[in-house]
Amino acid sequence: MSAAVELNDVTLRYGADPNETPALRGVNLNVPAGDFAAVVGRSGCGKSSLLKLVSGLQPATHGTVSVDGEPVTRPVGVVGMAFQNSSLLPWRSTLENVLLPLEVVAHKRRDYRKNKKQYEQRACELLATVGLAGQEQTPPKSLSGGMRQRVSLCRALIHEPQLLLLDEPFGALDAFTKEELWQVLQELWRATGCTVILITHDLSEAVLLANTVYVMGPRPGRMIYRADIALKRPRELNDRFDRDFIDTVAELRHHIGQSHAGRQAA
C-alpha cells in the first residue's frame, strides 16, 4: 500500500505579515505512489517545512497539499516519520517504542489491543530486519546512535504507513553507520513498497537512494531543479564511484551552488 503525494503551488508563511518572505513559495511536487523522492538543499531553505506540510502538522497558507488524492488538513495516521534526532521515549524499552504508533493511530488502535501478541511479533521481526534482534527489552539510552536510528525507522513503519517521511534521519551518524543504514532503508523500501520522501544534505545519499531528486533554493524556499536518477536497482555502495553517479552528484552540486550565488548577487 502506498500513497501519491501532490503539492500544487504551495506557499507557507509562518508569520501573519503578508510582506514577510514566506518559508515556501509556489512549490510544486508530484511523487507517484510507491516512488522514492529525495529533497536536497542548504540549511534553512524550507526542507523541513515541506515535510510538515505533507504530514499535516502545518497547514499551507496557499495552494493545496494532497496525499493519496485526499487534501491534507490535519495529521492522519497514514504517515510514518523519522527525524535526525531519533526522539525515542527514554522510559520505554526498544520494543515498546516501536509499538507506540499502534497505541495512537486511530484505525489501528482497537485492532492492536485485541491482537497485541501478533503485533509484538511483527515489531520483533521488523527489529530483526534492521539488525536489532535480541535488543527488544534494551532501554534506548543503552543503544548507540545508529541503533537508535534503526529503532526510529522501525517505529515509523510499524503501523504500515502508505507514506514514509524522513527528515535527515542519518544526519548525525558517522560515515560507516550511515552507509549501513542506506542499505537498510533501501531494503525496507523494497519490502514495504511505501512512498518515501527523504530530506537530506548529503547528495550521494540522495542519488543513491532516490528515483527523483529535487533541489530546493532558499528564501523563499522553492524547487529549482529536478533530476531523475536512472541508475539500476538495487544499488550498491560502490555505485557511488561510477561515472554516471559522480556526474549526477556534480550536477546537483552545481545547482545548489547557483542558488546560493544568485542569492548573494541579489
Next chain:
Amino acid sequence: MVTRKRLEPLLPWIVTIGFFAVWEVAVWALQIEVFILPAPSDIYRSFVRWHEAIWFNSLQTLYTTLIGFGLAVVGGMLLGLLIGYSKLAYSALYPILIGFNSIPKVALVPVFVIWFGIGTVPAILTAFLISFFPIVVNVATGLATVEPELEDVLRSLGATKRDIFLKVGLPASMPYFFASLKVAVTLAFVGSVIAETVASNRGVGYMMIAAQGRFDVPLVFAGLVAIAAMGIVLYAMFAWLEQRLTSWAYR
C-alpha cells in the same frame, strides 16, 4: 581504589558521629553551660528521660506533616500539570502563585488559628502551603521542557491532545515530580513545626516551646534531633522511590 569503595558507605556515619563528637568535646572543653548549648550526651539523657513525650509529640508532628504533604502532592501535581500544559493558565496563575509563595508562612498561622482554632488544622495547612510550591514549579517545568520533536512524532500520527499528554507529557515530567517530593517533604516538616510552635497544644514544636519556658534546653534540642531524624527517613524513602520509578532518567 579498594579503600575508597569500602569507605563510601561508611562516610555518612563517620561524618555524623564525628559531628556529634566534636560538639561534645567543644562543649566540655569550652565549659559551655547546659542552658546555652547542651552536649549530645545531655540531649541523649533528655531523650531517655522524656521518651514518652517525645514519641507522642513526634507522632503528632509526623501525622500533620504527612497529611499536609499529601495534600500538597495531589494539589501541586494537578496545578503543575495545568500550568505546564496550558500557556494561558501559566500566565494567569503564575503571578498570584509567586505572591502566595513570598508570604512568610509563619505570618499565616495566626490567621489559621482564627479560622480553625488552635491545634492540628493550622499545622496541616502550614505544611501544605510550604511544600506545595516546589511541587507545582517542578511539575510545570517538567511538562514545559518536553522536546517538541517527541510531540511531533505523536502529532504526525494523528494523536489527540490527551494521547500526547498521557504518553509523553506525564511520563516526561515524572523525574521532576519525584525530585521535588524529596525537597517538599522536608519543607513540610518546617511548616508543621512552625505552626506548632506558634499555636498548638501538641507536636514537637509545642513540646519545644514548653521546654524552653522551663529552661529545659536539652529537651528543646532533643525535639530538633527528632525532627531531623524524621526528615532524613522520609527523604530517604522518597529518594528510593525516585530511583525505582524514574531510573530511566539517570545514568
